[in-house]
Amino acid sequence: MPELPEVETIRRTLLPQVRGARVLHVEVRERRLRRLIGPDFESRLRGRALGEIERRGKYLLFPIGGAEYLLVHLGMSGTLELRSSAQAPRPHDHVRLRLEGERDLVFNDPRRFGLLCLGALGDLPELARIGPDPLCEAWTAERLRALFRGRRLPVKNLLMDQRTIAGIGNIYANEMLHRAAIRPRRRADRLRRRELAALAAAMRSVLSDAVRLGGSSISDFRDGNGRSGYFQLELAAYDRAGEPCRSCGSPIRRIVLAGRSSFYCPRCQR
């Protein structure tokens, strides 16, 4: 579910509501996430005040004082939602942070591919390997050319490689390649300057459009207030196999790259 636009949507909806809030109580109902939640998680978090939430790729960082952070990754099915403390727990609510003002920040994740951990920036190995953020930096044909130099793999695989660029997942890789009119299987180091320029522009426009519409709610994505996004209505390629291309009407094709469903228009994307 959550790629950069969804994670950024959650950050933006939570930020004004949790800024400065103190964590009164920590309840962990399930410790077996992607990484086991450590035994000292509750005691290290209790009593801390949450600062300005940051995002790095698909990771959220909640400053908790003393140069320490609560690091959150939503995996495939995770959500982070603010609810009234009076609400009964739901299935797959794994972690609840009781905040001042009778509100709970709840981490829910049916598939448990998500991750929560505490640490200083330098101690979080997850963050050490991720690449530049596509929303925070200026993306040009030159920048992409440098990043793609000598990389012979399909451009879609590289777009989804978090060490190369952080935050792009399967939905948005497909969408930006459609908007840039580039076939997903094209070798990254063989793209022409004109195509790199189109991709840089598509990367910016797809991600900013998706953030503006509150992300894509394919089946169940919700923002920090439990509301759905609207970018799923704009999807031109993702999950549209057999449906007509919005530009030319040709049926969208599905292929598998790196084990992931990939969608493209055989006429628009060369």
Next chain:
DNA sequence: ATATGCACCTGTGTGC
């Protein structure tokens, strides 16, 4: 360096 498969999980949709 690249390519593939699998593992980790639960939920949903499909076809029989």
Next chain:
DNA sequence: TGCACACAGGTGCATA
């Protein structure tokens, strides 16, 4: 109705 199977927004590891 039940059952088997494929597949899903992600990541990391093992194997060629």
